[in-house]
Amino acid sequence: MDRVIINEVGLRDGLQNQPRLLGTTDKLQLARALQVAGLHHLELTSFVSPRAVPQMVDADAFSQAMFAAGAPAQDYAALVPNLRGYERARQHPYRELSAVVASTDSFNRRNINKDLESALQGVLALIERAHVDGLRLRVHLSGAMGCPYDGPQPVRHILALSERLLGAGADELVISDTIGAGHPRLARALLLPLLESFPADRLGLHLHDTRGLALPIALAGLELGLRRFDASVGGLGGCPYAPGATGNVATESLVYLCEREGLHTGVDLEALQEGIVVAGQLTGQELGAPVFRWMRSRTQSCN
Amino acid sequence: MDRVIINEVGLRDGLQNQPRLLGTTDKLQLARALQVAGLHHLELTSFVSPRAVPQMVDADAFSQAMFAAGAPAQDYAALVPNLRGYERARQHPYRELSAVVASTDSFNRRNINKDLESALQGVLALIERAHVDGLRLRVHLSGAMGCPYDGPQPVRHILALSERLLGAGADELVISDTIGAGHPRLARALLLPLLESFPADRLGLHLHDTRGLALPIALAGLELGLRRFDASVGGLGGCPYAPGATGNVATESLVYLCEREGLHTGVDLEALQEGIVVAGQLTGQELGAPVFRWMRSRTQSCN
Numbered sequence: 001m002d003r004v005i006i007n008e009v010g011l012r013d014g015l016q017n018q019p020r021l022l023g024t025t026d027k028l029q030l031a032r033a034l035q036v037a038g039l040h041h042l043e044l045t046s047f048v049s050p051r052a053v054p055q056m057v058d059a060d061a062f063s064q065a066m067f068a069a070g071a072p073a074q075d076y077a078a079l080v081p082n083l084r085g086y087e088r089a090r091q092h093p094y095r096e097l098s099a100v101v102a103s104t105d106s107f108n109r110r111n112i113n114k115d116l117e118s119a120l121q122g123v124l125a126l127i128e129r130a131h132v133d134g135l136r137l138r139v140h141l142s143g144a145m146g147c148p149y150d151g152p153q154p155v156r157h158i159l160a161l162s163e164r165l166l167g168a169g170a171d172e173l174v175i176s177d178t179i180g181a182g183h184p185r186l187a188r189a190l191l192l193p194l195l196e197s198f199p200a201d202r203l204g205l206h207l208h209d210t211r212g213l214a215l216p217i218a219l220a221g222l223e224l225g226l227r228r229f230d231a232s233v234g235g236l237g238g239c240p241y242a243p244g245a246t247g248n249v250a251t252e253s254l255v256y257l258c259e260r261e262g263l264h265t266g267v268d269l270e271a272l273q274e275g276i277v278v279a280g281q282l283t284g285q286e287l288g289a290p291v292f293r294w295m296r297s298r299t300q301s302c303n
Numbered sequence: 304m305d306r307v308i309i310n311e312v313g314l315r316d317g318l319q320n321q322p323r324l325l326g327t328t329d330k331l332q333l334a335r336a337l338q339v340a341g342l343h344h345l346e347l348t349s350f351v352s353p354r355a356v357p358q359m360v361d362a363d364a365f366s367q368a369m370f371a372a373g374a375p376a377q378d379y380a381a382l383v384p385n386l387r388g389y390e391r392a393r394q395h396p397y398r399e400l401s402a403v404v405a406s407t408d409s410f411n412r413r414n415i416n417k418d419l420e421s422a423l424q425g426v427l428a429l430i431e432r433a434h435v436d437g438l439r440l441r442v443h444l445s446g447a448m449g450c451p452y453d454g455p456q457p458v459r460h461i462l463a464l465s466e467r468l469l470g471a472g473a474d475e476l477v478i479s480d481t482i483g484a485g486h487p488r489l490a491r492a493l494l495l496p497l498l499e500s501f502p503a504d505r506l507g508l509h510l511h512d513t514r515g516l517a518l519p520i521a522l523a524g525l526e527l528g529l530r531r532f533d534a535s536v537g538g539l540g541g542c543p544y545a546p547g548a549t550g551n552v553a554t555e556s557l558v559y560l561c562e563r564e565g566l567h568t569g570v571d572l573e574a575l576q577e578g579i580v581v582a583g584q585l586t587g588q589e590l591g592a593p594v595f596r597w598m599r600s601r602t603q604s605c606n
Contacts, residue, residue: 180597183563184522212518212556212593213563219487219519246593253515260486260516290515290549294483 004222004258004265005041006251007204007230008034010279012043012079013248014236015055018283024058026282028065033275034233038267039251040075042066043098043230047078047085063092077138081112086126090133097135098174099126101165102142103158106149111142120161124168131169139170140206144190146181155189162190166198172228173203177217180210180246184220191224204228207249209235214249215257222261229254234276234287250289252276269295307525307561307568308344309554310507310533311337313582315346315382316551317539318358321586327361329585331368333578337536340575341568342554343378345369346401346533350381350388366395380441384415389429393436400438401477402426404468405445406461409452414445423464427471434472442473443509447493449484458492465497475507475531480520483513483549487523494527507531510552512538517552518560525564532557537579537590553592555579572598 011027011034022030031042044066050057059078066076077096080086089097101116101123102108108119123139130137141161146152158175166173175190187205194203205221207214207230218229231254237247255267273295280287288296314330314337325333334345347369353360362381369379380399383389392400404419404426405411411422426442433440444464449455461478469476478493490508497506508524510517510533521532534557540550558570576598583590591599 183560185564209593211559211597213560215515216518216522216560219522246597256514257486257516257519261488290512294514294549 002263003227004263005228006039006254006258006265006267007041007043007077007228008039008233008251009043009206009230009248010034010233010236010251012046012056013230014232014279015283016046016053017238018055018236018285020282020284021055021057022282024062024065027058027062028069030233030275030278030282031066033278034272035071037269037272037275038265039233039272039275040071040266041077042075043077043079045078047080047088060088060091063089063094067093080126082122083126083129086129095135096138097126097130098138098140099123100140100142100176101161102147103144103153103161104147104150107143107147110149120164123165123170127165127169136171138172138174138204139165140174140176141165142176142178144175145177145183145186146179148179152181155186158190159193162194163197166194166202171202173198174206174228174230175203176206177208177214178206180208180214182207182217183213184216187217187220188224191221191226195224200225200227204230206230208238208246209249210238210246215253218249218254218257219261222258222263227263231255233272234279234292235289236279236283236285236287250292252292253289256291305566306530307566308531309342309557309561309568309570310344310346310380310531311342311536311554312346312509312533312551313337313536313539313554315349315359316533317535317582318586319349319356320541321358321539321588323585323587324358324360325585327365327368330361330365331372333536333581333585334369336578336581337575338374340572340578341570342536342575342578343374343569344380345378346380346382348381350383350391363391363394366392366397370396383429385425386429386432389432398438399441400429400433401441401443402429403443403445403479404464405450406447406456406464407450407453410446410450413452423467426468430468430472439474441475441477441507442468443477443479444468445479445481447478448480448486448489449482451482455484458489461493462496465493466500469497469501469505473505475505476501477507477509477531477533479509480511480517481509483511483517485510485520486516487519490520490523491527494524494529498527503528503530507533509533511541511549512552513541513549518556521552521557521560522564525561525566530566534558536575537582537595538592539582539586539588539590553595555595556592559594
């Protein structure tokens, strides 16, 4: 059975820029709806400063509540920006954590006030530490298909960064199209050389649908054998104040594409509708990709 | 130069179900905006009964006005449902016409009150007649990826119909996913066998984005060498009263995908924004694919 792993990041990437603060019980309600739909790989939160990301103020309380509910620990992940965040995350039985490094000096400076090389060193230290502790570490390479400050980056630069991270033992390198600047040809240009040296299950795609090419990029990835994708319920995410800053590729879109390609996600699209509705109610955003609107209407045009 | 032909069908398929009737001058304004953006292949209208499609009541007047404006005649096409429509279209200097046959008895009965075989015979007669008159005839196979009444159809059935039409000399067979039920795997299953017998330039794709897979299907088509696609400005189309009945794949999405794949459409996306705005104003619909919203905002997310 050819299985695709959908890493649901709605609770983390989807919420982090939402202006309406969700309580822990809200998040538990959303997580439950996602799990009922078969989404078992959930990135729950990030262990960042609540001053930087107020939505993550309950990172500990929410993690605790989720683990207390008794789901298998390997199903949950959390993002750790640095060693301090890592230590906080280690207070919980996470078996997998995510780290981030951005593709340029500018982007890393904006994110964590470090240049690229220092940011990279920080992540390399996290990889080492995680492996000492027996944890799986995913590394997101942010802005891998374009930097919000410096624009497009040379393919060889992204490849060199990717190879350093994978070579240093990152269990999964997630090519992250943070601003939705990518396209299938660029995805192939990045993935094909990496697949010469590393197996497909060490590579993932994190896509934003800013310009509408998230699904074509995902298809290009699937065709190359990639089976790990981040996605966000209903397309939750982005900055609601900035119309051009859109969310992750919608989980329902990605699930629908994968299933139609003959791949298995384990996600029940019918049941996922409830998760999209809950996410919309909690955030006050209008959510849902075309396949969701289609499922809600089931009206068919005839001409 | 690897060129993709975008057949803009907004004026025909995009408008035919719009409740607000556009006048001929409205249509001329929209056509002009599309041409300014480099869209030269325009399906202008259909020569149907105005009782059936009130929006096409000015098929003659609009055709006349467009040809009077002096554009090369090979840039314009019109849809003819039958021989009567064909005779009307022949009053104008069209060099290309489109015909339609649906994939099932049910769908043909609903459209033209004929069973599939009779509908097919009608189109075969149109092909013969068009060739006697020296015209190019495109044939849309409606519901080729699913029938609105009978659901999915066996691939071998669609292939048999396609082969009869191409074998009879249809200059282009347009695989039409009328209700947006298709997916890349189905597109490949239909296109690969046809491409064994017919060149890619005799095949086209007409996609609706009902469930969000129009662009992934288009990508699968591009990868197989297809270079002819219908599209509608801003995604205009569908039935505004039925939320699930969405329009054609948006021209701007398809252009953006093609250009990013390194193919040339001749369309200027910046200039096309005006066409999307005009189409929205004239129809009162909110139009525009993600790449349009992105162009309008140029705001970038950063996390």
